[in-house]
Amino acid sequence: MALEAGARLGGYTVTGLLGAGGMGEVYRARDERLGRDVAIKVIAQALASESKELARFEREARALAALSHPNILGIFDFGEQDGVHFAVMELLGGTTLRERLSGGPLPWRTAVAIATAIAMGAAAAHARGIVHRDLKPENIFLLADGGVKVLDFGLARRDPAPGAAAAPEEETLIGTAIYMAPEQILRKPADARTDVFALGVVLFEMLAGRGPFTRSGIGDTIGAILTEDPPEIAPPGGTVPPALERIVHHCLAKDPEERLQSAYDLVFALGEVTALPPGAARAPAWPVRIAIFLAGALVGAAAAALFFLLR
Structure with missing residues (x-):
């Protein structure tokens, strides 16, 4: 069941649905404590009842939490509320x-x-x-x-x-x-x-x-x-x-x-x-900067998490 705008998950307020797929939904949300926009990935309730799929969801969250690198999607939080399992991630544009x-x-x-x-x-x-x-x-x-x-x-x-x-x-x-x-x-x-x-x-x-x-x-x-x-x-x-x-x-x-x-x-x-x-060879037409020294929040109109929900 999709979350409505205004719904709360922990300290986050859902502001809109970014997309949905077989694994669940991805929402744009506001981190009320830190005043930033984030992406929230919610596993489908049908899958949350399957131990293998829930384990995969949790494994991804733990893997991302163990990593901090400019070239890896960052995770901020992970939790469960009223049977809803969710992960809070960077909101990316591109x-x-x-x-x-x-x-x-x-x-x-x-x-x-x-x-x-x-x-x-x-x-x-x-x-x-x-x-x-x-x-x-x-x-x-x-x-x-x-x-x-x-x-x-x-x-x-x-x-x-x-x-x-x-x-x-x-x-x-x-x-x-x-x-x-x-x-x-x-x-x-x-x-x-x-x-x-x-x-x-x-x-x-x-x-x-x-x-x-x-x-x-x-x-x-x-x-x-x-x-x-x-x-x-x-x-x-x-x-x-x-x-x-x-x-x-x-x-x-x-x-x-x-x-x-x-x-x-x-x-x-x-x-x-x-x-x-x-x-x-010809110079590249599309500029790419290798993000070694990037810092700060990356904000955009779409959540990267959406794309691996729709694989």
Whole structure:
């Protein structure tokens, strides 16, 4: 049941509905104590009665609460009131990377800047032992001021110890097929290198306008991920430096041991590519600032949480 404007959840007053999906609703609200606008994600009551879905909702809240980084969506509060389970998050203005890609591939320097910001956010999560496991354009938010945020840690889990057996949850396929690493498909434990693979897929898609392993059906897509080498990027009407293509292919290695071993490694590798002479490729048409030193509240007309409710 949707909350009406004026409804109170803890110290927050709902001011309007931003969107709804299968997981629940996202509202714009006012933090009465601190005098700021926030986004409140409310899990659907039907799902709140299911222990697995409620556990996922709580896991995301705890994962975000453990992280504080300019490239990760921030969470302010989490609670339950009269059977309503909710999380209070940053209110962001901008668009998802998926929406941005609907206009076609990006200039390579723009793609590298976005990928670097994603990798920095992922590296911060990995440093706390948290693996995202579902990095994809729908879960990347491009802020109106040029910043980049990683969203939706609902599938995140703690990095397993070396040699650890798969957790019971990994007996089922976790993630989004076209961005899954081979070890996810094979239901092996995921670690930071699993996110590096997904980052490689996202970077490939930003450069080429298509995924490296996307096929007409899920079965064919999974088969391609497990057995086929990624094609050349060859973006329409543009060029990609050979060094950048090598980095992408390095991320997409089937064996985790053969990939870049951390998101930090990817940040450093991409930094070397951006040191190429400006004449090596066309300047980006869309300004992106890697948000390392950003501070303060980011306020806009839409909540980033809306987009991972509607996945």
